[in-house]
Amino acid sequence: xxxxxxxxxxxxMDLSEEKREELLRLFPEARTEGGKxxxxxxxxxxxxxxxAGRERYGMHWPGKADCFKTIQAPSMxxxxxxxxESVNWESTExxxxxxxxxxxxxxxxxxxxxxxxMIYIDPPYNTGNDFIYPDNYSESLQTYLEYTGQxxxxxxxxxxxADTDGRFHSKWMNMMYxxxxxxxxxxxxDGAIFVTIDDDEAPNLRILLNQVFGEENxxxxxxxxKKQSPQRDATYFSDMHDYxxxxxxxxxxxxxxxxxxxxxxxxRNSKQESRYKNPDNDPRGPWASVDCTINKTADERPNLFxxxxxxxxxxxxxxxxxxxxxxxxxxxxxxxEDGRIWWGESRRNxxxxxxxxxxxxxxxxxxxxxxxxEYGDNQEAAREIKAIxxxxxxxxxxxxxxxxxxxxxxxxxxxxxxEPEIVLDFFAxxxxxxxxxxxxxKLDGGTRKFILVQLPExxxxxxxxxxxxxxxxxxxxxxxxxxxxxxxxxxxxxxxxTATTDLGFRVFKLADSNFKPWxxxxxxxxxxxxxxxxxYIDHIKDGRSNEDLLFEILLKxxxxxxxxxxxxxxxxxxxxxxxxxxxxxxxxxxxxxxxxRAMADFKPECVVCLDxxxxxxxxxxxxxxxxxxxxxxxxxxxx
Ligand SMILES: C[S@@+](CC[C@H](N)C(=O)[O-])C[C@H]1O[C@@H](n2cnc3c(N)ncnc32)[C@H](O)[C@@H]1O
Numbered sequence: 001x002x003x004x005x006x007x008x009x010x011x012x013m014d015l016s017e018e019k020r021e022e023l024l025r026l027f028p029e030a031r032t033e034g035g036k037x038x039x040x041x042x043x044x045x046x047x048x049x050x051x052a053g054r055e056r057y058g059m060h061w062p063g064k065a066d067c068f069k070t071i072q073a074p075s076m077x078x079x080x081x082x083x084x085e086s087v088n089w090e091s092t093e094x095x096x097x098x099x100x101x102x103x104x105x106x107x108x109x110x111x112x113x114x115x116x117x118m119i120y121i122d123p124p125y126n127t128g129n130d131f132i133y134p135d136n137y138s139e140s141l142q143t144y145l146e147y148t149g150q151x152x153x154x155x156x157x158x159x160x161x162a163d164t165d166g167r168f169h170s171k172w173m174n175m176m177y178x179x180x181x182x183x184x185x186x187x188x189x190d191g192a193i194f195v196t197i198d199d200d201e202a203p204n205l206r207i208l209l210n211q212v213f214g215e216e217n218x219x220x221x222x223x224x225x226k227k228q229s230p231q232r233d234a235t236y237f238s239d240m241h242d243y244x245x246x247x248x249x250x251x252x253x254x255x256x257x258x259x260x261x262x263x264x265x266x267x268r269n270s271k272q273e274s275r276y277k278n279p280d281n282d283p284r285g286p287w288a289s290v291d292c293t294i295n296k297t298a299d300e301r302p303n304l305f306x307x308x309x310x311x312x313x314x315x316x317x318x319x320x321x322x323x324x325x326x327x328x329x330x331x332x333x334x335x336x337e338d339g340r341i342w343w344g345e346s347r348r349n350x351x352x353x354x355x356x357x358x359x360x361x362x363x364x365x366x367x368x369x370x371x372x373x374e375y376g377d378n379q380e381a382a383r384e385i386k387a388i389x390x391x392x393x394x395x396x397x398x399x400x401x402x403x404x405x406x407x408x409x410x411x412x413x414x415x416x417x418x419e420p421e422i423v424l425d426f427f428a429x430x431x432x433x434x435x436x437x438x439x440x441x442k443l444d445g446g447t448r449k450f451i452l453v454q455l456p457e458x459x460x461x462x463x464x465x466x467x468x469x470x471x472x473x474x475x476x477x478x479x480x481x482x483x484x485x486x487x488x489x490x491x492x493x494x495x496x497x498t499a500t501t502d503l504g505f506r507v508f509k510l511a512d513s514n515f516k517p518w519x520x521x522x523x524x525x526x527x528x529x530x531x532x533x534x535x536y537i538d539h540i541k542d543g544r545s546n547e548d549l550l551f552e553i554l555l556k557x558x559x560x561x562x563x564x565x566x567x568x569x570x571x572x573x574x575x576x577x578x579x580x581x582x583x584x585x586x587x588x589x590x591x592x593x594x595x596x597r598a599m600a601d602f603k604p605e606c607v608v609c610l611d612x613x614x615x616x617x618x619x620x621x622x623x624x625x626x627x628x629x630x631x632x633x634x635x636x637x638x639x
Pocket of ligand 1: 099100123399432433454455467
């Protein structure tokens with residue numbers, strides 16, 4: 001620490017800087033004197049594996065290079081808390097964030113890096129009618145603010161991505177690539193992403209996911225039956241399915257690899273369980289009989305072609321020359337003696353082997369075919385929305401069935417992990433993901449949390465003018481239904497089996513920083529500079545509350561939006577103690593030596609104060625730096 005406190009960095013994480021540092025940590029020999037990467041030394045360090053060929057394999061599309069600029073452009077955005085639109089603000093750890101997901105993903109980089117267990121997204125399918133939000137990598141936040149009427153519009157056009165547009169597919173890819181890239185950073189190493197898509201963009205999505213996640217992390221392309229009845233007027237085939245593409249942040253490379261994403265086996269359903277019976281009262285419990293021959297000929301496997309004796313009738317039995325036994329003679333003898341071969345009720349049938357329920361795998365391996373009977377279909381989704389909103393015509397056109405997302409939660413999340421697992425959906429639509437998380441937690445007493453992001457896309461309705469209003473209202477209604485379902489006879493709501501279920505959510509809205517930035521480009525003639533100085537002295541934007549400032553400081557210091565914060569009274573002033581006083585935030589405008597000393601006595605790791613709190617008293621600032629230093633506070637920041 002020097003004489004002056006450091007300035008709080010108000011920009012989102014510098015991603016290329018992080019990656020550079022990561023590379024230099026792995027290859028310190030490639031570091032130049034100025035801390036840059038020496039590519040020649042890096043090549044040497046990598047030896048044979050560098051592909052220096054002139055023709056490279058790769059996927060390119062118009063605008064791809066600009067995607068990197070979009071990713072790297074730092075964000076000056078913040079998220080403003082809206083307790084009045086939230087449910088159970090104080091106790092909940094679920095979040096609904098209203099805003100453009102590109103900016104929101106940037107703002108979430110520091111606090112949620114590597115913390116999300118599962119991502120599900122259902123992006124616009126690019127059908128030609130989809131609303132496309134016009135990203136301009138350098139002005140993305142500005143565009144959003146104009147769009148939501150937060151600042152004056154400059155006549156920018158918003159519209160649909162029509163398929164007459166020459167760049168129809170690449171526009172969609174340019175929208176998706178930066179978002180997927182930023183989303184991947186948020187996943188835990190044992191996390192996975194699920195993306196729904198139809199045939200139009202499926203090949204492009206696969207390319208994008210391969211590029212961002214790596215082909216080696218591809219897990220499955222699930223085929224989900226979205227319709228019951230074929231469309232009679234289809235030109236060629238009736239389109240009955242969508243895809244769910246699944247990628248792991250780090251997939252297992254072979255069965256022996258014990259790192260990376262683990263899939264959960266599925267519980268057997270009652271139909272599957274009913275196959276296990278116990279007609280001979282075997283003390284080992286219910287069993288199902290399975291074939292004990294295999295698809296090998298006697299010529300291919302002479303050791304598996306032999307005669308056995310039925311122990312009940314003494315009859316000699318051989319397999320056919322086309323299908324041999326599955327076991328060698330010694331093993332077969334053991335199975336017969338152990339009563340594991342089934343000769344039918346009559347004891348005269350061709351033998352089969354018993355598979356005991358207690359010995360087979362605890363669950364069923366999930367398949368890549370998801371039928372509507374188990375995972376719901378589009379009609380079911382529409383019915384759900386109509387029922388929740390009590391309307392004949394759904395308030396939202398393209399919902400997914402809750403059972404589909406529950407199917408993903410079942411394979412990719414756990415109910416009882418020590419750290420609650422976070423599920424993120426940044427194309428939230430009507431909020432199906434939140435509904436599924438709440439349902440699943442209720443079912444298995446789980447502690448999963450959700451983070452939804454939804455653009456306030458206009459609906460043209462007066463009751464729910466934007467889609468994000470629909471998102472919030474659906475989740476409010478789902479929570480209300482849960483509470484009334486559990487209402488006992490006497491009408492008093494008591495949490496019983498839902499005690500562990502987090503029935504609430506905090507609402508945040510994307511906005512520009514609460515702090516006016518210092519403009520280094522301002523001309524150095526006296527009038528302009530004086531105006532800039534004035535702005536800077538009173539550098540908090542009008543109408544921004546202490547809570548707004550507090551949450552921006554949390555985000556920019558990398559604390560999640562649900563970090564416990566306690567309002568402390570220290571030396572007669574209000575100070576926020578963040579994460580059990582790991583960080584103290586003081587937003588008072590008149591700091592004193594007494595207050596500084598009292599804060600230092602808490603021995604936090606970090607203290608953040610408003611610059612204007614020092615009211616230009618440089619002596620007080622220097623003293624504060626010294627006091628915090630002697631008390632072991634490692635970061636003292638002003639904003
Ligand atoms: C296909 S819908 C998702 C439907 C959702 N799975 C459900 O079950 O209701 C896609 C959603 O993404 C939203 N969206 C599109 N662009 C966005 C952006 N840049 N930021 C946030 N949301 C966006 C759209 O408003 C739309 O609600």
